[in-house]
Amino acid sequence: MPKLIDHAQRQQEIAEAVWRVIQRDGVSAVSVRDVAAEAGISAGSLRHVFASKAELLAYSMRLVQKRVRERAEAHAAITDPWERALAVIAEFLPLDANRRCEIDVNLALVAESPAHPLLKDIALDAYRELRAGCVTVLTRLADCGLIRPALDLDAEATRLHALIDGVALHALIGDADAAHTAEGVIAHHLRTLA
Known part of the structure; x- marks a missing residue:
């Protein structure tokens, strides 16, 4: 009996192949043929999953957003508000190979968005989601008395x-120390709000 292909799993595998092509060769190198080769499937199989390059790029960008969101939400169980805030924010920083890849891909696709209007909409959704996440992080810190009450949380979320x-x-x-420095800069900034 032939093995059934999990459609969602296949979509993710193909999107990850797109990410590798983008990281290695840039967005301009993304083609159905090259992505199919990277994913180890035929171009026809890829077209069965994604009808166009635009659809392929859009799904690839949404998958970045989905994975970051899931990791950030997984930190809800952290009881210490400072630790939770820093853990959530760290998901948006290139602190390891996976997050570095996601940010590389996201930036490349944002830069490509003038040619693909759907990418612009997805980028705007991601922007709004991160902005809302900043409001949530700061509101939770304020609710715990860890931020000065006189601060304008909306303005602080923008910052x-x-x-x-x-x-x-x-x-x-940046260089190898830049990721460690990024975490320190965020932690320092949050402490200045106390």
Whole structure:
């Protein structure tokens, strides 16, 4: 009896092949043929899962967002509010190979979004989700009395969001110490709000 193919699993495997192509050769190298070769399947099999390059890129970008969200949500069980805040924020920083790949791919696809309007919508969703996450992190810290009550949480969320994006980019293009520095910068910033 032939083995049934799990469609969701196949989508993820193909998206991960897209990520590898992007990291190795850039977005311009993403083609159905090259991604199929990277995934170890035929171009016809890939087209059975993704009808177009645009659909393939969109799914690949959404998968980055989904995985980051799932990891961030997994930290909800951390009881110490400072530890939980830092753990959640760390999911948006290139602190290991997986997160570095996700940020590389996300930046490449954001840069490609003028040519693919759906990517722009997905990038905007990710932007809004991170912004809402910053509000949530700061609100929880404030609810625990760990942030000065007089602070404007909306303005502070904007600053935190910009800081996360900035230190993530610096860590991505910086030297080996940049990832460690990124965590320290975030921790220092949060402590200044206390």
